[in-house]
Amino acid sequence: MTGRRIAIVGAGPAGLYALQALLTRPEVAGVDVFDRLPVPYGLVRYGVAADHPKTRAVVRVFHRLLADPRVRFLGNVTIGTHLQRDDLRAHYDAVVYATGARLDRDLGIAGETLPGSLGAAEFVSWYSGHPDAVPADALAGARSAVVIGAGNVALDVVRILGKDPASLRDTDMPDEVLAALSRSTLTDIHLLARRGPADARFSPLELRELGDVPDLDILVDRADLAADRAGLSGDAGRNLTLLDGLADRTPAGRGRRIHLHFWHRPIRIEGDGRVGAVVAEDPRTGTTVRYPADIVLRAIGYRAVPVPGLPFDDDRAIVPHTDGRIAPGEYVTGWLGRGPSGVIGTNRPDAVRAVASLVADLPTLPQRPGTAPSAVPALLAARGVPVVDWAGWLRIEAHEAQLGARRGTATVKLVDRARMLAIAAT
Amino acid sequence: MAFVITQGCVDIKDKTCLTVCPVDCIYEGERMTYIQPLECIDCGACAPQCPQDAIYYELDLPADRQEYARVNAEFFDDIGSPGSSSTVDLTDRDHETVRALPATPGGTHER
Numbered sequence: 001m002t003g004r005r006i007a008i009v010g011a012g013p014a015g016l017y018a019l020q021a022l023l024t025r026p027e028v029a030g031v032d033v034f035d036r037l038p039v040p041y042g043l044v045r046y047g048v049a050a051d052h053p054k055t056r057a058v059v060r061v062f063h064r065l066l067a068d069p070r071v072r073f074l075g076n077v078t079i080g081t082h083l084q085r086d087d088l089r090a091h092y093d094a095v096v097y098a099t100g101a102r103l104d105r106d107l108g109i110a111g112e113t114l115p116g117s118l119g120a121a122e123f124v125s126w127y128s129g130h131p132d133a134v135p136a137d138a139l140a141g142a143r144s145a146v147v148i149g150a151g152n153v154a155l156d157v158v159r160i161l162g163k164d165p166a167s168l169r170d171t172d173m174p175d176e177v178l179a180a181l182s183r184s185t186l187t188d189i190h191l192l193a194r195r196g197p198a199d200a201r202f203s204p205l206e207l208r209e210l211g212d213v214p215d216l217d218i219l220v221d222r223a224d225l226a227a228d229r230a231g232l233s234g235d236a237g238r239n240l241t242l243l244d245g246l247a248d249r250t251p252a253g254r255g256r257r258i259h260l261h262f263w264h265r266p267i268r269i270e271g272d273g274r275v276g277a278v279v280a281e282d283p284r285t286g287t288t289v290r291y292p293a294d295i296v297l298r299a300i301g302y303r304a305v306p307v308p309g310l311p312f313d314d315d316r317a318i319v320p321h322t323d324g325r326i327a328p329g330e331y332v333t334g335w336l337g338r339g340p341s342g343v344i345g346t347n348r349p350d351a352v353r354a355v356a357s358l359v360a361d362l363p364t365l366p367q368r369p370g371t372a373p374s375a376v377p378a379l380l381a382a383r384g385v386p387v388v389d390w391a392g393w394l395r396i397e398a399h400e401a402q403l404g405a406r407r408g409t410a411t412v413k414l415v416d417r418a419r420m421l422a423i424a425a426t
Numbered sequence: 427m428a429f430v431i432t433q434g435c436v437d438i439k440d441k442t443c444l445t446v447c448p449v450d451c452i453y454e455g456e457r458m459t460y461i462q463p464l465e466c467i468d469c470g471a472c473a474p475q476c477p478q479d480a481i482y483y484e485l486d487l488p489a490d491r492q493e494y495a496r497v498n499a500e501f502f503d504d505i506g507s508p509g510s511s512s513t514v515d516l517t518d519r520d521h522e523t524v525r526a527l528p529a530t531p532g533g534t535h536e537r
Contacts, residue, residue, distance in 0.1 A: 343469050
């Protein structure tokens with residue numbers, strides 16, 4: 001039997017850990033990795049905050065995998081638009097879907113759709129230089145921001161909004177993002193957490209990092225921290241200790257303040273034509289409080305987008321599966337299969353499990369007839385899709401390094417998709 | 427700064443942490459596993475997986491486990507940064523502090 005050819009849809013951590021697992025298998029002769037963007041790495045590039053370069057270092061693992069001679073990167077290809085599920089089934093012995101969860105979950109409260117109310121995914125995409133991101137005009141002239149959520153994404157958003165943009169010049173943030181942050185007139189940033197500090201999903205590392213940002217006053221109401229501390233798990237206990245430390249600080253009268261509010265359940269967003277305030281309720285007492293808000297950012301979790309042709313559980317926003325198997329020949333891993341939880345490394349055991357299911361099925365899966373490796377690129381060319389291959393990505397990467405050298409940093413992201421495609425094609 | 431594996435791992439080596447480390451920076455020694463601090467990306471995937479609760483961020487190390495930041499780092503003194511634990515076998519060695527420890531009751535080192 002000749003070697004098998006596999007397709008992976010999505011070049012983020014979920015897909016690339018599936019690639020890692022597949023490349024250990026002797027029966028796998030080739031793997032094509034598709035992404036709807038011209039560039040690889042998914043949320044490592046467009047989710048991990050620019051000021052977290054250490055976490056981004058995981059790219060060196062992913063780079064090695066994609067550079068393997070058995071692997072092809074096919075960027076700028078959208079499944080459901082440029083290629084259909086049936087195309088993949090016709091040309092590959094098996095397909096692994098790893099498209100993640102790129103939409104924001106809704107709060108389900110009044111005023112959520114007012115202009116000036118954004119999802120964190122939208123906002124993070126913007127400051128990460130995502131080509132499809134909408135410029136965050138909502139920031140212009142804003143004095144007060146409300147960030148809703150109690151996880152690391154909420155902390156990322158608060159930190160990026162709070163930081164002196166000059167301290168972000170040595171990151172890969174696009175110039176236009178730095179310029180917009182430099183024009184920020186924000187004085188107060190309120191984080192609203194629905195429940196108490198013991199339930200917060202912050203990692204202590206991120207909370208500590210927020211406390212270490214220079215030139216920021218961080219205000220925590222000590223009364224919010226009155227929690228039962230016995231039996232708290234490691235991270236919750238550490239978070240409380242860190243919050244105690246923040247509550248003990250005397251505000252220095254700085255120009256920008258971060259307010260961390262616990263037991264604040266948002267019940268409506270008010271505004272006349274655009275957001276103006278957020279009303280929150282203390283779930284323990286029912287008392288309400290109102291914070292002015294020129295911009296509202298909801299960081300309460302992500303939601304997967306269905307893949308055209310694949311089953312989808314709308315309530316859970318996942319593709320249903322058993323051990324990563326959607327059906328023989330089709331597999332799912334990462335957030336599309338388990339929902340938006342965990343850190344980068346969580347995707348690894350998930351991918352190993354999906355690939356184990358795939359490998360177990362391989363002997364019974366029909367070998368696709370007449371599918372030369374050149375067939376899919378030829379099909380895409382016939383459909384007029386400008387595919388970015390690995391060499392194309394390396395050209396984009398080199399260009400970004402040049403932009404970085406100009407600003408005195410390692411690399412600066414390109415944002416415009418047309419420019420990316422032009423550079424990839426040179 | 428990096429995550430650090432401490433004494434709770436000695437003679438247990440559950441190794442679930444190795445399966446979630448995104449960069450393969452956790453290396454198996456003879457009696458415990460060690461994190462190569464120059465390779466760790468601070469993602470925190472490992473710590474909640476440890477059934478022994480033996481993994482801490484360096485700044486969160488308990489008072490009586492402070493020395494393990496040095497123990498993890500010095501384990502790599504001879505070999506530097508191998509780049510990935512999948513490429514080397516270090517199961518014949520331990521840091522001297524760990525070698526000197528008595529066998530953990532119920533652990534693999536009991537004869």
